[in-house]
Amino acid sequence: MRVLIVTAVAAERDAAVSGLGGAALVQLPGGAGGQGGYAVHRVHARPGGGPLVVDVLAAGVGPAAAAAGTATALTAASAGGEPYDVVVSAGIAGGFGQPLGGTVVATSIVAADLGAATPAGFASVADLGFGTVEHRPPEQLVRSAAEATGAAAGAVLTVSTVTGSAERAEELTARHPGAAAEAMEGFGVAEAAAAHGVPVLELRTVSNSCGPRDRAAWRIPEALTALGGGCAALLPVLRAWKA
Numbered sequence: 001m002r003v004l005i006v007t008a009v010a011a012e013r014d015a016a017v018s019g020l021g022g023a024a025l026v027q028l029p030g031g032a033g034g035q036g037g038y039a040v041h042r043v044h045a046r047p048g049g050g051p052l053v054v055d056v057l058a059a060g061v062g063p064a065a066a067a068a069g070t071a072t073a074l075t076a077a078s079a080g081g082e083p084y085d086v087v088v089s090a091g092i093a094g095g096f097g098q099p100l101g102g103t104v105v106a107t108s109i110v111a112a113d114l115g116a117a118t119p120a121g122f123a124s125v126a127d128l129g130f131g132t133v134e135h136r137p138p139e140q141l142v143r144s145a146a147e148a149t150g151a152a153a154g155a156v157l158t159v160s161t162v163t164g165s166a167e168r169a170e171e172l173t174a175r176h177p178g179a180a181a182e183a184m185e186g187f188g189v190a191e192a193a194a195a196h197g198v199p200v201l202e203l204r205t206v207s208n209s210c211g212p213r214d215r216a217a218w219r220i221p222e223a224l225t226a227l228g229g230g231c232a233a234l235l236p237v238l239r240a241w242k243a
């Protein structure tokens with residue numbers, strides 16, 4: 001079984017890799033004249049079963065970087081005859097009513113600011129009739145992943161602008177009452193996975209609360225530690241799900 005974990009930044013990738021037990025660097029095809037391109041950190045794991053290859057990619061911040069990196073890795077894997085079985089968007093996040101350091105598994109991955117501001121309020125591209133704003137990971141996989149990681153299960157919003165006020169947090173939770181967290185990449189990862197017909201999961205650990213900006217309250221080291229533990233706890237679930 002082959003798993004692709006996509007993080008935004010190197011610190012998240014390294015937290016995931018250290019939770020999984022170390023990795024070798026593998027360069028993906030592409031890049032211009034040896035510059036740029038993508039490299040994954042490859043972990044060979046055996047969580048109580050057959051071989052499991054986990055590639056961890058830091059694709060960049062935001063949905064566009066996430067989609068570009070994920071699509072490149074998926075294309076390279078299938079062109080090489082070893083396609084991924086599942087893609088996981090993983091990283092830190094802002095929580096809606098979640099404890100700092102806690103874990104969230106997405107029941108739905110929602111592009112929360114993809115749309116238009118109208119006199120009647122926000123209209124999503126789905127409301128406007130030209131796109132989708134939601135991907136739903138497999139329900140049983142979400143349940144098992146949440147149980148194994150001790151996570152809350154709820155919608156994870158993908159935003160291009162981090163929430164920094166109570167008003168914005170209220171606006172988002174009014175539109176998405178089941179939202180447990182917001183981050184900036186999940187929808188991009190999910191779009192690429194959907195284009196390749198590969199199931200997607202989103203695993204987030206909470207570094208800050210969504211609301212008035214308060215840098216002193218961020219708990220990034222705790223969230224990164226939880227991310228490593230969450231990725232490790234996920235492996236047996238992915239193994240069993242595919243079996």
Ligand SMILES: O=C(O)c1cccc(C(=O)CC[C@H]2O[C@@H](n3cnc4c(=O)[nH]cnc43)[C@H](O)[C@@H]2O)c1
Nearest residue numbers: 008061091092093094162163182183184185208213
């Ligand atoms: O400057 C700020 O106020 C601020 C607050 C929280 C996060 C940031 C970031 O630039 C980190 C973005 C990075 O981390 C994920 N993340 C973490 N917390 C949040 C959040 O509350 N809302 C959205 N994204 C968050 C995100 O996925 C990015 O990869 C700055």
